Amino acid sequence: MNKKEYNKAYRETNKERLKAQREANKEKRQAWIEAHKEELKAYGKAYREANKDKCRECTNTWRKNNPLKVNAHNKKHRHNQQKKYRTFINRIKAINGCQNPGCKWVGEFDPCSLDFHHINESEKRFNLGSQYHSKAATIQELKKCCVLCANCHRQIRWGKLDASLFPRCKIQTERDR
Numbered sequence: 001m002n003k004k005e006y007n008k009a010y011r012e013t014n015k016e017r018l019k020a021q022r023e024a025n026k027e028k029r030q031a032w033i034e035a036h037k038e039e040l041k042a043y044g045k046a047y048r049e050a051n052k053d054k055c056r057e058c059t060n061t062w063r064k065n066n067p068l069k070v071n072a073h074n075k076k077h078r079h080n081q082q083k084k085y086r087t088f089i090n091r092i093k094a095i096n097g098c099q100n101p102g103c104k105w106v107g108e109f110d111p112c113s114l115d116f117h118h119i120n121e122s123e124k125r126f127n128l129g130s131q132y133h134s135k136a137a138t139i140q141e142l143k144k145c146c147v148l149c150a151n152c153h154r155q156i157r158w159g160k161l162d163a164s165l166f167p168r169c170k171i172q173t174e175r176d177r
């Protein structure tokens, strides 16, 4: 019997006693955790950094086995998620401005007056900005688009402008690529 097996067997045979012990030391334990919060945080971060693949696999398995908890979490944080998504979308709009080189708009663009235009309509999977999608999916979709002001976008809709030669929108940071 190796150490791991021995420990497991020990825990199994002394289940009740260990449980009582844990219960008795609950407050002490909580206090210790509270006092070492930063250390524990740093340890967890370093561990996850060093075991990236393992952590990802473990997280995925957990998520698969706990769909109700995942759902509840998503529901609770949906508002934040939407807000973050909106901020990201607006940032991309702000970086690019109207990408029609001949745009006649003078002055600064407000994100609300900028649209995403799918340069090749057949590549389109979903509308950007209207509904939350994961960051990875959003970035995939952004790569198919250019940003246009409402004025230029409407001219394209009415066939007065051709967007096929317009540049595709820039996605700023290394993380967003």
Ligand SMILES: [Zn+2]
Binding pocket: 098, 099, 100, 103, 104, 105, 148, 149, 150, 151, 152, 153
């Ligand atoms: Zn424009």
